[in-house]
Amino acid sequence: MTPPHPAATLILLREPNEGPPELLMIQRAATMGFGAGAWVFPGGRVDPGDVTLAARFLPANDALDDHAARICAIRETIEEVGLALGLDPPPDPATLAAVRAGLHAGEPFAGLLDRFGLSLVPDALLHFSRWCPPAEISRRFDTRFYLARLHGDAKAEPDGRETVALLWTTPRAMLDRADARIMFPTACNLRRLLPHRSFAEAEADAAAFPAATIVTRSVDIGGERFVQIDAGHGYPETRSPLAGLFRG
Numbered sequence: 001m002t003p004p005h006p007a008a009t010l011i012l013l014r015e016p017n018e019g020p021p022e023l024l025m026i027q028r029a030a031t032m033g034f035g036a037g038a039w040v041f042p043g044g045r046v047d048p049g050d051v052t053l054a055a056r057f058l059p060a061n062d063a064l065d066d067h068a069a070r071i072c073a074i075r076e077t078i079e080e081v082g083l084a085l086g087l088d089p090p091p092d093p094a095t096l097a098a099v100r101a102g103l104h105a106g107e108p109f110a111g112l113l114d115r116f117g118l119s120l121v122p123d124a125l126l127h128f129s130r131w132c133p134p135a136e137i138s139r140r141f142d143t144r145f146y147l148a149r150l151h152g153d154a155k156a157e158p159d160g161r162e163t164v165a166l167l168w169t170t171p172r173a174m175l176d177r178a179d180a181r182i183m184f185p186t187a188c189n190l191r192r193l194l195p196h197r198s199f200a201e202a203e204a205d206a207a208a209f210p211a212a213t214i215v216t217r218s219v220d221i222g223g224e225r226f227v228q229i230d231a232g233h234g235y236p237e238t239r240s241p242l243a244g245l246f247r248g
Contacts, residue, residue: 004132004140008069009043010077010085011128011189013199014150020170020197024156026080027165034139038181039174041189042083044076044162045141049108053120069144070122071109079103080163081156085148086124091116104159124148128206129233130213131185142213145189147206149199184216184227188235209234218242 012024023041030037046068054067074086084096091099095116102112113120125146132142158166171190174180182190196202212233219228225242229235 002140004142006046006065006069006072007044007141007143008046008073008076009041009143009145010073010125011041011145011147011193012077012083012085012150013147013202014168015199020172021193021199021202022168022170023174023193024081024083024150025167025169025174026158026163029162029164032162034141035183038183038186039177040183040186041145042077042080042163043073043143044080046072047075049110050075053110053113054122057120057122066127066144067122070125070146071120073125073144073146074120074122075103075109080159081166082159083150083154083156085150086121087113088119088121091118100159104161126203126206127211129189129209130211131216132213133216134218143185145185147202184240185214187240188229188237191237192235194236205234 013021015021025039026042028035028038028040050071051064051068053071054064058064058067070086074084077083077085078096078100082096082100084091084099095118099112099116099118103109125148128145128147130142130144133140156166156168158164171193174182175187175190175194192205193202196205209232214229214233216227216229219226219239226239227242228239231238
């Protein structure tokens with residue numbers, strides 16, 4: 001049995017002057033091997049360098065995997081959309097651009113942080129959920145979803161490589177886009193965020209449920225195949241037809 005690849009993604013919220021919070025969605029390039037063309041949250045696979053950086057904070061600690069995933073989410077958000085969360089001090093635009101360019105050129109994140117005098121603040125990200133497909137799936141990602149709030153008016157820009165488009169939108173508006181390709185875990189997280197009128201409400205939701213791994217499974221109901229998760233994780237809908245698993 002091949003173990004799943006650890007991955008991380010960041011649900012980034014901002015609060016406009018009026019209306020519900022908006023979140024950042026990105027569209028993956030059509031050339032990507034996984035989730036091509038899908039609308040997702042920024043994120044990606046945990047790299048060995050993320051684990052090495054995590055060990056600076058928590059050597060031989062049980063939470064090492066969680067911190068490595070947080071660092072991955074921070075790094076990927078810089079790479080994909082040019083926004084910096086979880087860095088101290090917050091980098092100015094020129095520094096952030098240089099860090100992003102270095103990452104795109106393949107430079108280690110640790111070296112870039114040292115060069116520009118930046119420290120990581122993994123706890124700036126809040127744990128929201130963790131999803132993993134069952135063992136029979138050939139290509140699996142054990143994905144931790146984190147939550148963070150964007151302060152100020154920093155501009156997000158797609159990298160034009162892995163990310164070809166982005167938008168700030170509400171969960172309701174994203175779910176209502178009939179043309180958007182949305183994977184089941186993404187859709188479930190959007191629905192979970194629907195009722196929240198502030199970041200504080202989303203934060204309280206994140207704290208209300210244990211950090212258990214949500215495992216999807218396929219079930220047959222009346223001759224139709226569904227993908228399903230267990231109740232009790234905060235999700236208003238726990239089942240979707242397998243035929244519509246990748247909507248759009």
